[in-house]
Amino acid sequence: MYKTKDGEELFIIDGHVHLWDASPENIRNIHGKQFIDCFYGYHSALSPPEQLWTAEKFAKYGPEQMVKDLFIDGPDDMAIFQPTYLKDFYKTGFNTLEQNAILKTRYPDRFILNGAFDPRDGEGGLEALEAQAETYKLQGVKLYTAEWKGDSRGYKLSDPAAYKYLEKAEKLGIKNIHVHKGPTIIPLDRDAFDVADIDHCATDFPNLNFIVEHCGLPRLDDFCWIAVQEANVYGGLAVVLPFIHSRPGYFAKVMSELLFWLGEDRILFGSDYGIWTPQWLVEKFMNFELPEEVMKETGKELTLTAKKKILGENAARLYNVDIASQRAKFSRAEQMVA
Amino acid sequence: MTAEVEARIEQVRAALDRVTDPELDESVVELGFITSIEVTDAGVVNVKFRLPTYWCAANFSYLMATDMRDAVAALPWAAAVSVTLDDHMFVDAINDGVAAGKDFADAFPTEAQLNLSGIRLNFGLKSFERRQEALLRGLLSLGHDPVVILALDISGLTRLALDPPTAALRTRYLERRPLAGDSMLAFVNRDGAPISPETLTIYLRNIRRVGLNAEFNGALCRGLLAARYGEAPAALPPEPELIDFIRMGTAPAGLTG
Numbered sequence: 001m002y003k004t005k006d007g008e009e010l011f012i013i014d015g016h017v018h019l020w021d022a023s024p025e026n027i028r029n030i031h032g033k034q035f036i037d038c039f040y041g042y043h044s045a046l047s048p049p050e051q052l053w054t055a056e057k058f059a060k061y062g063p064e065q066m067v068k069d070l071f072i073d074g075p076d077d078m079a080i081f082q083p084t085y086l087k088d089f090y091k092t093g094f095n096t097l098e099q100n101a102i103l104k105t106r107y108p109d110r111f112i113l114n115g116a117f118d119p120r121d122g123e124g125g126l127e128a129l130e131a132q133a134e135t136y137k138l139q140g141v142k143l144y145t146a147e148w149k150g151d152s153r154g155y156k157l158s159d160p161a162a163y164k165y166l167e168k169a170e171k172l173g174i175k176n177i178h179v180h181k182g183p184t185i186i187p188l189d190r191d192a193f194d195v196a197d198i199d200h201c202a203t204d205f206p207n208l209n210f211i212v213e214h215c216g217l218p219r220l221d222d223f224c225w226i227a228v229q230e231a232n233v234y235g236g237l238a239v240v241l242p243f244i245h246s247r248p249g250y251f252a253k254v255m256s257e258l259l260f261w262l263g264e265d266r267i268l269f270g271s272d273y274g275i276w277t278p279q280w281l282v283e284k285f286m287n288f289e290l291p292e293e294v295m296k297e298t299g300k301e302l303t304l305t306a307k308k309k310i311l312g313e314n315a316a317r318l319y320n321v322d323i324a325s326q327r328a329k330f331s332r333a334e335q336m337v338a
Numbered sequence: 339m340t341a342e343v344e345a346r347i348e349q350v351r352a353a354l355d356r357v358t359d360p361e362l363d364e365s366v367v368e369l370g371f372i373t374s375i376e377v378t379d380a381g382v383v384n385v386k387f388r389l390p391t392y393w394c395a396a397n398f399s400y401l402m403a404t405d406m407r408d409a410v411a412a413l414p415w416a417a418a419v420s421v422t423l424d425d426h427m428f429v430d431a432i433n434d435g436v437a438a439g440k441d442f443a444d445a446f447p448t449e450a451q452l453n454l455s456g457i458r459l460n461f462g463l464k465s466f467e468r469r470q471e472a473l474l475r476g477l478l479s480l481g482h483d484p485v486v487i488l489a490l491d492i493s494g495l496t497r498l499a500l501d502p503p504t505a506a507l508r509t510r511y512l513e514r515r516p517l518a519g520d521s522m523l524a525f526v527n528r529d530g531a532p533i534s535p536e537t538l539t540i541y542l543r544n545i546r547r548v549g550l551n552a553e554f555n556g557a558l559c560r561g562l563l564a565a566r567y568g569e570a571p572a573a574l575p576p577e578p579e580l581i582d583f584i585r586m587g588t589a590p591a592g593l594t595g
């Protein structure tokens with residue numbers, strides 16, 4: 001919960017959090033080491049100095065620290081776990097649904113668990129998805145289209161195999177498809193960040209929501225272009241938001257573009273915890289105003305109403321969270337002891 | 339080091355300064371990617387470079403490495419050129435492939451099916467739009483009539499009397515102009531179609547996101563490079579405007595040979 005200067009209480013849903021283990025014991029090979037080093041690069045490049053963690057803490061912070069950073073010291077009311085398996089790099093995986101489920105059991109009202117699938121897993125994968133959906137009551141999945149697998153150099157969400165999974169997801173009530181268009185880890189002769197496939201799926205699956213994480217960065221330009229045409233495409237602010245500290249001018253322009261192309265109903269807050277913590281991100285976002293000349297360029301404003309939507313109401317709509325009843329639950333049984 | 343070698347190092351630096359990161363449309367020198375330039379008395383050149391992460395896409399890395407090699411090899415005195423990438427997931431495949439003059443598909447025989455011409459064209463067109471937006475906004479801010487500007491043919495644009503900063507934007511734009519087709523018109527969209535004065539504002543509004551994306555990525559890549567190597571980020575104005583950001587092609591100081 002974030003309290004404004006006027007005393008208004010905002011409900012915060014953090015759309016993008018991780019609990020990972022990149023400790024030396026869990027690292028399988030050089031890639032695992034380089035992967036966490038790269039995350040740490042994002043952390044150190046974009047965090048305010050007083051928010052910097054040591055590399056040791058960053059590698060494995062543990063569930064107690066996470067609960068403290070999100071809900072006790074931080075303003076999050078709820079948080080959505082986005083899993084990242086990476087079993088080729090980490091012995092027990094980097095950040096798995098199974099690990100996340102332990103915290104979900106402890107704090108059932110605080111966390112939303114998302115699953116994962118890979119269309120290249122064929123029929124077996126469809127069955128596994130069904131089992132996963134049943135066990136964890138999934139409403140969302142996180143996908144990495146650029147991930148290497150066997151002989152495959154990634155896939156497109158518009159491939160026929162992916163459509164089978166999307167059809168299955170829709171049947172299982174998994175409405176929210178989070179897509180990471182991220183750096184590929186194996187050479188691709190195509191552009192691994194290409195977001196064009198989302199355009200096709202969003203048209204063909206109007207009942208699903210496609211949340212493009214990091215707003216398609218580094219293809220923000222292409223992402224805005226498809227998002228304006230597809231009402232069920234959303235942008236997740238993870239990685240974009242921390243620029244508010246080190247490059248507020250860029251952040252203002254990007255935010256203004258997102259408000260112009262997507263609108264305030266289709267932008268979701270996400271801290272990308274543990275890369276960044278929600279406390280400073282939300283604080284700075286609430287105090288942030290678009291400069292006059294940036295507003296003039298797009299004609300869009302970042303109002304308090306827009307901030308409320310971005311920080312919680314939009315995600316609540318996607319994940320069927322009733323904010324009033326959720327608040328009541330928290331005030332009755334608030335025992336966030338880390 | 340002899341005066342001749344020093345002069346040649348400067349020529350190598352100037353040649354590398356014209357090589358861009360295709361995604362960022364900025365010079366690899368300005369981005370801080372070049373770590374050393376060596377030139378022997380016999381005219382053998384060794385260039386070393388690095389990237390912001392271990393994972394930087396191999397295809398883009400390969401494009402940059404081969405562009406650097408070709409730019410330096412074009413110097414008339416260059417007897418042999420080696421370009422070496424350091425600290426990357428695919429240092430061996432990239433360095434060996436570039437040294438042997440292989441295509442990307444041959445350098446990565448099991449991982450790649452295509453060569454990089456499609457990527458090069460797509461990112462060339464983004465660069466075209468970004469440079470065009472900067473030039474058009476520059477011309478409009480100088481008070482040029484949009485109707486007149488948009489009717490110019492390429493030679494008309496070339497002859498236009500401009501102040502040095504806007505002339506530099508024109509040079510940068512004309513480098514990319516052939517990618518958008520062979521119409522005589524100076525200003526066309528990425529498909530080669532004319533731009534109408536009535537819709538110019540909307541057109542500029544639409545392509546604005548291309549430049550902003552590149553700038554945002556540039557800031558991110560500088561931050562990651564600095565974090566990776568524990569250095570201050572390569573020079574970047576604190577909050578540049580697009581028109582300031584499109585560099586004027588001057589070679590920055592500060593690199594050691």
